[in-house]
Amino acid sequence: MVVKHWKEVGEMKPSEPGAGGVKLRVLIGEEEGAPNFIMRYFTVEPGGQTPYHTHPWEHEVFVLSGKGEVRQGGGRWSIGPGSVVYVAPGEEHQFLNVGDEPLEFLCMIPISK
Amino acid sequence: MVVKHWKEVGEMKPSEPGAGGVKLRVLIGEEEGAPNFIMRYFTVEPGGQTPYHTHPWEHEVFVLSGKGEVRQGGGRWSIGPGSVVYVAPGEEHQFLNVGDEPLEFLCMIPISK
Numbered sequence: 001m002v003v004k005h006w007k008e009v010g011e012m013k014p015s016e017p018g019a020g021g022v023k024l025r026v027l028i029g030e031e032e033g034a035p036n037f038i039m040r041y042f043t044v045e046p047g048g049q050t051p052y053h054t055h056p057w058e059h060e061v062f063v064l065s066g067k068g069e070v071r072q073g074g075g076r077w078s079i080g081p082g083s084v085v086y087v088a089p090g091e092e093h094q095f096l097n098v099g100d101e102p103l104e105f106l107c108m109i110p111i112s113k
Numbered sequence: 114m115v116v117k118h119w120k121e122v123g124e125m126k127p128s129e130p131g132a133g134g135v136k137l138r139v140l141i142g143e144e145e146g147a148p149n150f151i152m153r154y155f156t157v158e159p160g161g162q163t164p165y166h167t168h169p170w171e172h173e174v175f176v177l178s179g180k181g182e183v184r185q186g187g188g189r190w191s192i193g194p195g196s197v198v199y200v201a202p203g204e205e206h207q208f209l210n211v212g213d214e215p216l217e218f219l220c221m222i223p224i225s226k
Contacts, residue, residue, distance in 0.1 A: 001206065002199040003183060003190040006175075009197075027197045028173045034199065036223040037150040039173050060141045060152050062119075062175075062219055070116060077116040084122075084140045086115040086147065093114065106175055108221055110149040 021048020044103040052094035060108040061085040067099030134161020150223050157216040165207035172200040173221040180212030
């Protein structure tokens with residue numbers, strides 16, 4: 001059993017080009033012994049965005065705070081606290097902060113990806 | 114891509130003995146095409162609790178609101194908004210609401226469990 005608060009976990013900057021104003025924390029990962037999937041906490045500053053990209057693994061996202069959009073091709077969906085987003089393997093996607101406060105969300109992915 | 118709000122998802126009662134005042138919603142599951150793990154939203158009413166049990170799969174939990182405890186053997190840890198709990202496969206565990214408001218948390222598990 002591991003019990004902690006998300007704020008205790010150190011943050012890092014993703015190195016992928018196209019990310020702007022993004023920080024992430026790995027809340028539960030291989031270090032904690034997770035065998036199948038990992039839990040990550042993202043913070044996107046106002047005006048920031050994750051890369052518009054695709055990869056062969058899924059995202060399961062739960063939005064905690066802020067005002068954002070998720071983009072896919074020409075489509076954009078508004079997201080806010082309590083929004084749930086499933087991005088299937090191979091789907092292009094991007095998360096954007098369109099508000100004045102940090103956009104914060106959990107993003108789970110399968111392990112070793 | 115699936116985008117929705119957790120409140121749009123219908124809730125159900127777990128049938129397992131030992132659960133009291135517990136409702137859950139499957140936010141992202143096999144119905145949405147999730148291949149590896151599923152996202153569930155739990156609501157535990159004041160005074161309620163999940164069963165004290167164990168199983169061969171892990172839990173990855175993020176607490177959204179309320180005041181609770183997670184129990185394992187004689188140990189109890191306080192949990193509240195922003196708490197992160199990793200329960201390894203085979204570990205006994207129970208979540209209890211010890212506050213006056215609903216205890217709400219996300220609980221992810223690997224698929225087909």
